[in-house]
Amino acid sequence: MNKDYKNLIDGLNDDLAHEYAAAIQYTYSAAVVTGVHRAALKPFFEDEINDEMGHALYLSEKISALGGTPTTKAAELSQPTEVKDLLEATLQSETDTIKRYEERKQLAEKLGETALVVKLEDVIADETKHKEEVENLLADPEGVLNK
Template identity: 25%
Template structure:
């Protein structure tokens, strides 16, 4: 395998740390939901934590596939102490949008490299995760809308 651009490995490690922070974030949020809609919302949050962990696994596997060392760090986590469902969803939306940006950044790095089987694999990985993260953004956008409203809350 040819030498991989260190910026690609650094971006993958940033993605790994971001996704690991998401596992903690979604798990924490699931503890803080109260009210009549608690059960389905907790289920969605815990499902999101599991999916985010899977994304972290994929990033870590990608890093070791490239012959590099995965980070042991966890991305930025900010306790806002805002635990209203709307606040949780808005923070989740910001988290998911940041993830989309990171995967687009990876895609840009990869597509600027000479095409090889490794770069094609990384490009497909980035595109797949962009699609999944964009879907998450869309789901949260819909949850933040008032019932009967079709207009997106994303500015």
């Protein structure tokens, strides 16, 4: 296997570990969110779980198709308990994920992996939507999240 394909597979496995972690983070956040924000945030967090697992499934299949072995390990994640901290951790995770996928997309383009490039663009769009939603949730001019 050439070095660029090995790097792509390794990178996709890193992405996969982060998708597992994101699903866990959203599951965790849905369970621990409390207070007046619970009614709105619990369904938001729960809705994201299926998206992240869908990304993980695609990545697993693609890694295997490229000749690699999909990881079964999740990336490290934090366990905040305050609402604002939950949202900030989610925002950071989404921001980092977009950056990783942009890097992977560039390598896939270099290798002529057109189908992967298109799928990564779709995933980047999903993650960007998630990021923007969290940014909107964090927009808190009244300071309600700090109370």
